[in-house]
Amino acid sequence: MSIKILNYTKDVASVIEDLKRKGVKFITCSEEEAIEYLKKGDNLFLVPLYLSDFDKDTTDKSSSTFIDLDFAYLIDLYEIDDEVKTVVFRMITQIERFLRGRVKRAFKSLDEQRGQDIVNEFLNLDYEGGLQDSQNQDSNQKENKPNKMRIHNGIINRQNDKDAKDILSKYHVDLSQKIQDIPPEDFIRLLTFGELIRFYDFYTHKYDLDDFRYVRILKEVKNLRNAIAHGACILVGLDEVSNRMHKGLILNYLVGLGISEKQLISKLVNPRIRQFVCTIYMFNVLVKDRRQKRRIKSIVEKLFMERMLLHREYYFNNYLLKSTYNFFREILRIKF
Numbered sequence: 658m659s660i661k662i663l664n665y666t667k668d669v670a671s672v673i674e675d676l677k678r679k680g681v682k683f684i685t686c687s688e689e690e691a692i693e694y695l696k697k698g699d700n701l702f703l704v705p706l707y708l709s710d711f712d713k714d715t716t717d718k719s720s721s722t723f724i725d726l727d728f729a730y731l732i733d734l735y736e737i738d739d740e741v742k743t744v745v746f747r748m749i750t751q752i753e754r755f756l757r758g759r760v761k762r763a764f765k766s767l768d769e770q771r772g773q774d775i776v777n778e779f780l781n782l783d784y785e786g787g788l789q790d791s792q793n794q795d796s797n798q799k800e801n802k803p804n805k806m807r808i809h810n811g812i813i814n815r816q817n818d819k820d821a822k823d824i825l826s827k828y829h830v831d832l833s834q835k836i837q838d839i840p841p842e843d844f845i846r847l848l849t850f851g852e853l854i855r856f857y858d859f860y861t862h863k864y865d866l867d868d869f870r871y872v873r874i875l876k877e878v879k880n881l882r883n884a885i886a887h888g889a890c891i892l893v894g895l896d897e898v899s900n901r902m903h904k905g906l907i908l909n910y911l912v913g914l915g916i917s918e919k920q921l922i923s924k925l926v927n928p929r930i931r932q933f934v935c936t937i938y939m940f941n942v943l944v945k946d947r948r949q950k951r952r953i954k955s956i957v958e959k960l961f962m963e964r965m966l967l968h969r970e971y972y973f974n975n976y977l978l979k980s981t982y983n984f985f986r987e988i989l990r991i992k993f
Contacts (some may be wrong), residue, residue: 669701672701673691679723680724681726681728682726682727683728685729691728704731704735705731706890706893707730707731707738707893708726708731709893709895710894710895710977711723711730712724712977727971729968730968733971737964737965738892738893741960744956745881745936746882746885746886748953751943751944752936752939752940752943753850753853755943755944755945755946756853756854757846760853761841761845763860763866773841776840777837779859780809780835782859783807784835788855790855811849812825812847815847820846821847824846824847828843850882851879851883854875854879857872857875871906871939871942874906874935874939877931877936878935878939881932881933881936884932894927894929895930897928897929898927899926907925907938910938911934930984934988961985961986
């Protein structure tokens, strides 16, 4: 997802002046308050990114002036973003946990030698540079190109982590050579979330398992997780459009919730919204802990019913944010 980063000189005064030129007002939030806010942490670089979610004056095509936008609106959206990231990351953590359990259970149903052979074949392909994603959708995407020793190098880079160190020492692995003969249960523990999805992709595709249908969706979840882990603003660029839109499971899931086709077309073409939907879907599919689900539901309902509506007047004329809010309220089945 490409978000244009504003090329400021990292000087608060220049940012304020640039925002003024773009029509941002300092009424609800005074200019003095805005200056103090921008001095904190990464606020100077991140808060202005939310301009992309507000409307510009369309009467003049050359205009870059925003309509009825106060700096307070940017702050509010930035702070909502932070709360959304917290709950979404918690959901993804649970998705990862239950995915590991699902993969482990699948290998327990195999005899020991067959399970070991699958791991060794995967590692051999990685070592030789023949490991590719089975569901290439965009030949320009870096993750769809063969990458020799991606898994090996990931394990090598984590060799001093306590868990990895214990596993590698237990099997006397020589990291200068091809990694082999680590039993599936321990091998799965060595993998990051992204690496686990690649392994899941490999074995479900090779053995034509039903779970293969979840691989593409999990990759979207991984992309969202990476964005959050790297501190990205995840509620930025909600009007961006890509040429990809999930069909099959995701489309059927949303249609089953009674969401109109018009909404689906307008929302799923946005990369970030698509990632959110995929995360909600996989959380419902994989996570079997009812107590954890109830906790997450409680946090989400409070976020939608209280925090997001705290300054609802800021977004009264913002079709993009209002329609996105209503779209997710329908998916999450939040009632007022």
